[in-house]
Amino acid sequence: MAAVYRLVRRIPRGHVLTYGEIAARLGRPRGARMVGHAMRVCPPGIPWHRVVNARGAISLRAPMSGMVTQRIRLEQEGVALRAGRVPLKHYRWRTGSVTVIARNP
């Protein structure tokens, strides 16, 4: 749990991670749901909006509140959503690699 938050906090601005990838990084390749739960109860100070599902889409259970918030906050960070999804090829954060900052066009 705490490890999830620690990792999410390290996601650089303008990048995203998937639930599954976070889980995998924590040694739980199938524990994506756990990450989802961790986000649901996330304490303040966690950039939870940088976490999306495996296809780069937002899969919140509260579409009209959290979903919009997440999209807006991502866009404010320079993550452009295409067709309601984040182009993971471009924005997925690679841990350990040099942080390539994605800027607004």
Add this chain to the structure above:
DNA sequence: GACTTGACTAGAC
């Protein structure tokens, strides 16, 4: 303390 429920995902059909 079992049972259900999920911000999930990979594979089967």
Add this chain to the structure above:
DNA sequence: AGTCTAGCCAAGT
């Protein structure tokens, strides 16, 4: 290429 199934594990009942 859409839908179903089975794993996973923390929290709430």
